[in-house]
Amino acid sequence: MGLPTLEFSDSFLDSPEFRERLQCHEVELERTNRFIKDLIKDGNMLISALRSLSLAVQRFSQSLQDFQFECIGDAETDDEVNIAQSLKEFSQLLNTVEEERRRLIQNADDVLISPLERFRKEQIGAVKEGKKQFDKETERYYSVLEKHLSLSSKKKESQLHEADSQMSKDRQIFYDASLQYVFKIQEVQERKKFEFVEPLLAFLQGLFTFYHEGYELASEFDPYKQQLQFNLQNARNNFESTRAEVERLMKRIRSAEEDFKAPSSYTMEGYLYIQEKRPLGSAWTRYYCTYERSSKMFTMSSPDARPANRQVPMLRSCVRRKTESIDKRFCFDIEVVERHGVITLQALSEANRRLWMEAMDGKEPQKGGECIELVESRGLTTLGLYRTGGVNSKVQRLMSSVFASTAPSDVQLDADAWDNKTITSGLKNYFRCLAEPLLTYRLHKDFIKAAKYDDQKHRVRAIHALVHRLPEKIETCWRFWSSTSNISSHSEQNMMTVSNLGMIFGPTLMRSQEETVAAMMNIKFQNIVVEIIIENCNKVSPQESLSSHSSEKNGQSQMSPPSSPAAESGSSPPAASPCLTKDSKDPDPPPKSSPRPPCPLPPGRPPSSACPSCRPLQSPARLWSPAPTGLFQPKATPLCHCLP
Incomplete structure (x- = not known):
């Protein structure tokens, strides 16, 4: 009221x-x-x-x-x-x-x-x-x-x-x-x-x-927020990828595994026991040895010797010593320019010998080309291609029958016997098992530097230039790059974008030779390099530079000592696949209830100058993506079918 x-x-x-x-x-x-x-x-x-x-x-x-x-x-x-x-x-x-x-x-x-x-x-x-x-x-x-x-x-x-x-x-x-x-x-x-x-x-x-x-x-x-959320998600994904690698490195260093290679400016370094002949027999003396692959310089120094007393011979060859030929384990022989005869060295373990052999010796030819073709022919629209792992037992059988050093290089895959998940997991294992990644240790820092340029066009041009500096045999791996580029073009069906493929293959195709935290932090740039190569496959692939590459190589050969074909290839599988051992990381691990099978790959053999299983490809033009202007001209010479 x-x-x-x-x-x-x-x-x-x-x-x-x-x-x-x-x-x-x-x-x-x-x-x-x-x-x-x-x-x-x-x-x-x-x-x-x-x-x-x-x-x-x-x-x-x-x-x-x-x-x-x-x-x-x-x-x-x-x-x-x-x-x-x-x-x-x-x-x-x-x-x-x-x-x-x-x-x-x-x-x-x-x-x-x-x-x-x-x-x-x-x-x-x-x-x-x-x-x-x-x-x-x-x-x-x-x-x-x-x-x-x-x-x-x-x-x-x-x-x-x-x-x-x-x-x-x-x-x-x-x-x-x-x-x-x-x-x-x-x-x-x-x-x-x-x-x-x-x-x-x-x-x-x-x-x-x-x-x-x-x-x-x-x-x-709001638009900035959405872009920032995308950046944060990418950073989170890179963190998860890097964190797994850093954690693996931390555990590896903590456990002091014998096959751990410490970070160094040398290709390989560590203690070796060297057989020295004496009047009343022989003695084994411990030396600290280093080897630099590009110069082939092998250095031996006694732990108590002054730097001026170091011996610096140039390596000529390296051969694994058979067990029955000597009563010592883990031995291998090397020949150097300054001395006559062989020098017998004893590594600290089988794993340590394998690291020295990988650093000094040749590599096996690459395999897996038919696997890449099969995946591309029937899996372009498969959801999560290369992301979804296969059954571990099947993957191990594929590794034994296709990627092992004893497997014939011209093996024919039965498409009905192998599913896409098994083949893609096998390919990832194979690339991880290579003694040297596809993009080589020699150019690793240059690729990382190129990926760090601010200007995107500058990045592509720099990586384009580096691609033509890869060894000749690695150029045939553009079949794989062409395949991944084709896969990314169907990302609306398979969800495998360039970013996803880069995250999968960056640490594998461009891993660092030095396992350090700093190297792990560069994984994100490795991913960027792989992304750029995949996304710009038609721009950075060999094109007309194939012939100029041969000329450049001939010019370089006049200024440096000749190297073996094995040393030029730079990316062959090791004597025993390190990624299939019990201590290594497997991207497609078996269930906890089933034990991990032993590595199917037998010890390697010395590299040969030619692959006995080589045969001309039926269609050499399939090595690269079709060029819109006809710039891609495949080589007229037969190519090794065992290379991807």
């Missing part, structure tokens, strides 16, 4: 009902006054809290602005650059929001506090002053009225007339005070409808403007 109406005519009657209605208005104004007073107090607290929040956000924003991301390595990927820059983007966004908040805080006093305070003091205060005046005049009027009514009628007529005249003036003063009070109290009751609510509306409008500014900024921020 609303407040009763106050009639001006009731001021003359001044009835108890009038006084009761007047009191209702007074109570309501007093309640409104207390509410506005509390509202002003709460408003000041809100403004103070907003000011404190704004200061805290500004400090937070400044902290984001001052922090500088530092990533491991001497260069950053595009994802890492965007992630590092994101903190400054966040800081700028927060500063923009805070500018609007500061305007809200600065205007809050003028918009909200001052109008409410002014209404409470001026309007409600005027009513209070009017009530005081009305109460004072009421008391005086009724006091004067009582005295006037107590005058004796026997007084002179002139005195009575004068008293009546004064009483009339006092009554008029009382009526004026009553009328003014009734007018003012009703005026304030009406004024509070807008003078009380308008400041609140203005303040809320400023608050909503602040929120709207945040909404607009959020809308503008």
Whole structure:
């Protein structure tokens, strides 16, 4: 129920009902006054809290602005650059929001506090002053009225007339005070409808403007947020891939495995025992040996010898020593230019001998071309191709029958006997088992450097140039690159994008020779190299440079000693596949309930200058993707079918 109406005519009657209605208005104004007073107090607290929040956000924003991301390595990927820059983007966004908040805080006093305070003091205060005046005049009027009514009628007529005249003036003063009070109290009751609510509306409008500014900024921020989420997902994927490799390295170093190759500028280094002939027999002396493959320099130094006493002969050949020919284990023979005869060395273990043999000796020819063709012919639209692993027992049988050193190079695959998952897992195992990756250790740092260029076109050109520096036999591996490029073109069906293929094959086709944390941090750049080669297969494949490569090679041969065909190929499987041993990482591990079968590959044989199973390909043009301008000209000479 609303407040009763106050009639001006009731001021003359001044009835108890009038006084009761007047009191209702007074109570309501007093309640409104207390509410506005509390509202002003709460408003000041809100403004103070907003000011404190704004200061805290500004400090937070400044902290984001001052922090500088530092990533491991001497260069950053595009994802890492965007992630590092994101903190400054966040800081700028927060500063923009805070500018609007500061305007809200600065205007809050003028918009909200001052109008409410002014209404409470001026309007409600005027009513209070009017009530005081009305109460004072009421008391005086009724006091004067009582005295006037107590005058004796026997007084002179002139005195009575004068008293009546004064009483009339006092009554008029009382009526004026009553009328003014009734007018003012009703005026304030009406004024509070807008003078009380308008400041609140203005303040809320400023608050909503602040929120709207945040909404607009959020809308503008959305594309950047989506790109950043993509960068973060890529960084997370690279982290998971790198973390697994780093953890494997950590465990390997912790367990001090014998086949662990420490990081070094040399191709291989470590202690070897060398057989030295004496008048009464022979003795085995421990030397610290190093071998640098590019220069073929083999260094032997005694642990207590000075550097000037080191022996630095050039390696001529290296042959595994048969067990029955010597009573020592883990032996192999080498020939050097400066000495006649062979030098017999003893490694620390079979695994250690294998590492020395891989560093010094030739490699077996590559295999797997038919597997690549079969996968491409029937698996382009298979979901998760190369991602989904096959059954381990089947993969081991494929490795034994196709990729083992004793397997014929012209083996014909039965398409019905092998499913895509088994073949792709076998190919991944094979590439991982190569003693040297397809993109070679020699060019590893150059490829990484090329991947770190900021300009995308510069990256492609640099990698294009490096591709033509690969050994000649590795150029035939473009059948594999062409296949992966074709697979990525069907990513809408198989979900194998260039990024996914790069993550799968980056650590395999371009692994580092040095197993260090720094090398693991470069896995993301290895992935980028593989992505660029796959995505730009038609641009970076050999093309017309095949002939120029041969000329360049002939020119180099005049300036450096001749090397064996095995040394030129640079990427053959090891004597015993290291990735199939119990301590190595298998991308398609068997279930925990089934034990891991032993490595099916027998010990390797010395490399030969020609593959006995070589035969001309039926269609040499399938080595590369078809060129739109006819620039790809396959070699006219027969190619080795055992190479992918």
